[in-house]
Amino acid sequence: MKVRFENVSFTYDTRTALKNVSCEFDSGRTILVVGHNGSGKSTFLKLMNGILKPTVGRITLGETITDGKRTSELARLCALSFQNPDDQLFAQTVKKELRFGIDNIGRGDGLFDSIVDTLHLAEHLKSNPYSLMYALRRLVTIGGSAAMGTPILALDEPTAGLSLREKKYLGTLLAFLKARGTTVVMVTHDLNFLLPYADDMLLLSHGEAQFSGERDRLFAGKDARDLMRRAGIGYPAYARISSALDLELPAFSAEEIVECLKKKRAGTTRRTNGRHQLEGA
Amino acid sequence: MKIVSLTEFSLSYTKDSPPALNGINFDLNSRESVVVSGLSGSGKSTLCLAIAGLTETFPAMTFKGVIRRSDGANGERARVGIVLQNFYSQITYLRSTVMEEIAFSCENLGLPRQETVRRVSEAIDMVRIGHLADRSPLELSGGEKQKVVLAAAIAGKPDLLVLDEPLSQLDPESTAYLGGVLTELKREMALLIAENDPYFILKVADRLVVLSEGKIVADGPPEEAITRSSVAYLDLPAWTMCVAKADEEGITRENRQAPPYELNYRKAISALKGPN
Numbered sequence: 001m002k003v004r005f006e007n008v009s010f011t012y013d014t015r016t017a018l019k020n021v022s023c024e025f026d027s028g029r030t031i032l033v034v035g036h037n038g039s040g041k042s043t044f045l046k047l048m049n050g051i052l053k054p055t056v057g058r059i060t061l062g063e064t065i066t067d068g069k070r071t072s073e074l075a076r077l078c079a080l081s082f083q084n085p086d087d088q089l090f091a092q093t094v095k096k097e098l099r100f101g102i103d104n105i106g107r108g109d110g111l112f113d114s115i116v117d118t119l120h121l122a123e124h125l126k127s128n129p130y131s132l133m134y135a136l137r138r139l140v141t142i143g144g145s146a147a148m149g150t151p152i153l154a155l156d157e158p159t160a161g162l163s164l165r166e167k168k169y170l171g172t173l174l175a176f177l178k179a180r181g182t183t184v185v186m187v188t189h190d191l192n193f194l195l196p197y198a199d200d201m202l203l204l205s206h207g208e209a210q211f212s213g214e215r216d217r218l219f220a221g222k223d224a225r226d227l228m229r230r231a232g233i234g235y236p237a238y239a240r241i242s243s244a245l246d247l248e249l250p251a252f253s254a255e256e257i258v259e260c261l262k263k264k265r266a267g268t269t270r271r272t273n274g275r276h277q278l279e280g281a
Numbered sequence: 282m283k284i285v286s287l288t289e290f291s292l293s294y295t296k297d298s299p300p301a302l303n304g305i306n307f308d309l310n311s312r313e314s315v316v317v318s319g320l321s322g323s324g325k326s327t328l329c330l331a332i333a334g335l336t337e338t339f340p341a342m343t344f345k346g347v348i349r350r351s352d353g354a355n356g357e358r359a360r361v362g363i364v365l366q367n368f369y370s371q372i373t374y375l376r377s378t379v380m381e382e383i384a385f386s387c388e389n390l391g392l393p394r395q396e397t398v399r400r401v402s403e404a405i406d407m408v409r410i411g412h413l414a415d416r417s418p419l420e421l422s423g424g425e426k427q428k429v430v431l432a433a434a435i436a437g438k439p440d441l442l443v444l445d446e447p448l449s450q451l452d453p454e455s456t457a458y459l460g461g462v463l464t465e466l467k468r469e470m471a472l473l474i475a476e477n478d479p480y481f482i483l484k485v486a487d488r489l490v491v492l493s494e495g496k497i498v499a500d501g502p503p504e505e506a507i508t509r510s511s512v513a514y515l516d517l518p519a520w521t522m523c524v525a526k527a528d529e530e531g532i533t534r535e536n537r538q539a540p541p542y543e544l545n546y547r548k549a550i551s552a553l554k555g556p557n
C-alpha cells in the first residue's frame with residue numbers, strides 16, 4: 001500500500017518535531033528512515049500508524065486520507081513495532097502476543113506459522129514475553145506487529161539489541177514480507193545491515209526531510225556523502241569501501257562488493273542487485 | 282589493581298534452568314576497558330549484572346564459585362555505576378529537567394551541591410546534551426534518553442562503569458563521538474561494556490572477552506581475541522567481511538599473507554584492489 005505525506009508538520013505541546021515533510025513511497029517498497037537522534041524518525045512512524053495526528057498537513061495510506069479516521073481504523077492499515085519493546089508487550093504468553101492481530105483484527109490468516117518459523121519463536125510460545133531476554137522481546141514485538149497482516153508495516157529500530165543470529169532471522173522476515181507485497185518502513189541506525197534490503201530512503205534532520213526517494217538515487221548524488229554526514233549518520237562503511245575501490249556505484253554488502261569487483265575485472269561494470277542474492281542465500 | 286575477580290563462577294537464574302554463566306574465570310583491573318561480545322543469550326548481560334552485584338535481586342538465582350570485589354583506594358568498596366540494556370527503566374522521572382535528573386545520581390551519593398553542579402555540567406558537556414539540559418526527561422526521543430542515562434552514570438564517577446549495549450539507540454555520529462569519550466574515561470575508571478559493534482570494539486577495548494553459551498571462548502587484546510573466536514559469534518568490520526568474501530572467491534591479491542580476518546582498513550583495501 002502506498003504511503004504519502006503532504007506538507008506534514010507535528011508539534012508536541014510546544015516542540016515541533018516534524019516540519020513540512022512531503023514524501024511518497026510506492027506499494028511494496030522497503031523504506032529506511034534515517035537521521036540523527038531527535039530528528040523526528042519515531043514521530044514519523046507514529047504519524048503513519050495514527051497514534052499521533054498531524055498538526056498540519058495530510059497523510060494518505062493507499063486511498064485513505066487519515067484525517068478524521070479513528071486510530072483503531074488506521075491500525076488495520078499500518079502496524080507499528082515500537083522502539084522500546086517493553087512499551088508494546090502486553091500479553092501473558094508469546095503466543096497470545098503473536099496471535100493478537102489474527103484474533104482481533106481478523107487479518108493475517110496463515111501468517112502466524114510463517115512468522116513463528118521465520119523468527120524461530122516456536123520454543124518460546126508458552127513463555128511470558130517479559131521473562132525473555134532483550135533480543136527475544138524485540139523479535140516478539142516485531143513478530144506481533146508483522147502478524148497483524150497489515151499492508152504497511154512500520155518497525156522502529158528493529159535491529160537494536162539483536163545479535164547476528166537474530167538479525168539474520170529479521171532478514172528472512174523482510175524477504176518474506178517483500179514477497180507478500182507489504183510496504184515496510186523501518187527507522188534504523190544500522191545501515192550496514194539494512195541498506196541491502198532498502199528500495200527507498202527518507203533522510204531526516206531536525207524534523208525536515210533532506211532527501212526522500214530511491215536509495216540508489218541518494219547514493220548516486222554528488223552530495224550524498226555531505227548530506228549524510230550533515231544529518232549525523234555518517235557515510236556507510238560499504239559505500240566508503242566502494243569508493244576506495246573505484247567502483248562506479250556504491251555497493252552495500254560484502255557480497256555485492258565482491259560481485260562488483262569480479263565484474264570490473266571481467267571488463268564490465270554493471271552492478272548486481274544485492275537483494276536477489278540475499279533472498280537466494 | 283584488581284577491582285573484581287571471578288573464579289570458576291557459575292550462575293543459573295532458577296534451579297532448573299541451564300547456567301547463564303558457566304565456569305567463568307575473569308579479572309577486571311582498574312583503568313582497564315573490557316568489552317564483552319557474543320550472541321544474545323551468551324551471558325553478556327548476566328556477566329554485567331553479576332559484576333555490578335545486581336544478580337542477588339533475582340530470588341531464584343543460584344551460583345557456584347567465587348566472586349571477589351576488592352577495596353577501593355581508601356579501603357572502601359570499589360563503587361560501581363551501571364547503564365542497563367533496558368535503560369528506559371533507569372530514568373526516575375522524579376525531576377522536571379534533564380539537568381536535575383542527572384543531579385539526582387550525585388545527590389544519592391551525598392555530594393555537596395557545589396560538587397554536584399560541577400559534575401552535572403561536566404557530564405552534560407561530555408555526552409553533548411547541552412541542548413537537552415532544560416528539557417523534561419519525559420519528552421525525549423529514545424536516543425536522547427539513552428544519552429541522559431549515560432551522563433548520569435558518568436556524573437557518579439564510579440571506580441567501575443558497567444555499560445550494557447550503551448549504543449543501541451544512538452546515531453552513528455554519536456556512536457563514534459562517545460567511543461572517543463569512553464576511551465578518555467578509562468584514565469579515571471575501569472569500564473566493562475557489553476557490545477557487538479566491531480568499530481567500537483577496535484576503538485575502545487583494551488581487552489575483548491567473547492562469550493558463548495555462558496563460557497568464555499576468547500579473552501585478550503581485541504585483534505587476537507577476534508582471530509581466535511569463530512566468526513559465527515562476532516560482527517566484523519565491513520572491510521574485514523569484504524576480504525573474507527574475496528578470499529573465498531579467490532580474487533584477493535595473490536601474494537597476500539592471508540590472516541584469518543583482515544582488521545586493518547588500509548591493508549584490507551589494498552588486498553581487495555587485487556593483482557594490478
Ligand SMILES: Nc1ncnc2c1ncn2[C@@H]1O[C@H](COP(=O)(O)OP(=O)(O)OP(=O)(O)O)[C@@H](O)[C@H]1O
Nearest residue numbers: 012017037038039040041042043420422423424425
Ligand atoms: N513526548 C514528547 N514530548 C515532547 N517532545 C518530544 C516527545 N517525544 C519526542 N520529542 C522531541 O521530538 C523530537 C523528535 O523525536 P523523535 O522521537 O521522533 O526522534 P527520533 O528521530 O526517533 O530520535 P532517536 O533516534 O533518538 O530515537 C526530539 O527533539 C524529541 O526531543
Ligand SMILES: [Mg+2]
Nearest residue numbers: 042083422423
Ligand atoms: Mg526514535
